[in-house]
Amino acid sequence: MKAQDYPAAVRELITQLSHLPGTGRRSAERLALWILKNGQTDASALAQAITAAVESTAMCPRCGFFAAKGELCTACSDPARDASQICVVEQATDVLPIERSGFFHGLYHCLGGKLSPLDGVMPENLAVDKLIERVRSHPDCEVILAVGSDVEGEATALFLAEQLRNLPCRISRLAQGMPAGAGLAQTDAITVMRALQGRTQMEKSASPEPSDN
Numbered sequence: 001m002k003a004q005d006y007p008a009a010v011r012e013l014i015t016q017l018s019h020l021p022g023t024g025r026r027s028a029e030r031l032a033l034w035i036l037k038n039g040q041t042d043a044s045a046l047a048q049a050i051t052a053a054v055e056s057t058a059m060c061p062r063c064g065f066f067a068a069k070g071e072l073c074t075a076c077s078d079p080a081r082d083a084s085q086i087c088v089v090e091q092a093t094d095v096l097p098i099e100r101s102g103f104f105h106g107l108y109h110c111l112g113g114k115l116s117p118l119d120g121v122m123p124e125n126l127a128v129d130k131l132i133e134r135v136r137s138h139p140d141c142e143v144i145l146a147v148g149s150d151v152e153g154e155a156t157a158l159f160l161a162e163q164l165r166n167l168p169c170r171i172s173r174l175a176q177g178m179p180a181g182a183g184l185a186q187t188d189a190i191t192v193m194r195a196l197q198g199r200t201q202m203e204k205s206a207s208p209e210p211s212d213n
């Protein structure tokens with residue numbers, strides 16, 4: 001005797017949904033049943049939206065935020081943005097919390113992570129060369145380091161300051177006030193605005209040794 005179960009196609013849908021972040025088997029089952037209950041029209045619209053988003057979206061070749069494939073992102077392609085300010089964030093998902101604060105009108109640069117040798121994230125895994133290239137083509141710009149205030153974030157900020165040391169730019173760091181260890185994605189708009197307003201300039205001439213690169 002076979003045990004009663006969902007048809008194979010539904011079991012496969014539950015399996016695929018359970019791969020979504022934060023979705024366990026039970027949640028995946030609830031989502032699958034909701035999709036089945038809502039019928040062909042809603043299911044097709046959902047499937048099409050997923051396919052269209054994946055096929056038409058890429059990372060902005062300049063800053064690393066999400067963009068339509070083959071194009072610059074909204075900020076990079078907007079001549080009204082202040083190109084003399086580059087806000088450096090760890091992840092593309094850190095951009096919108098800053099944007100929603102309504103206080104920043106410059107451009108962004110997404111590193112794609114933070115330095116973390118224990119997790120195998122080394123400088124060459126981050127978009128550092130691209131940042132240096134952008135700073136070189138925008139003399140006198142301000143680079144605002146909006147990386148996290150945890151140990152890896154601090155190490156990343158110090159590393160970037162060192163890399164930018166001999167370039168014609170000012171470097172600033174988001175003010176304390178950002179919750180320690182918290183990512184921008186979990187920070188409310190007012191805290192982000194205050195952290196931007198109170199940003200502090202970073203020392204560029206800390207190291208007396210001649211550069212060895």
Ligand SMILES: [Zn+2]
Nearest residue numbers: 060063073076
């Ligand atoms: Zn961009």
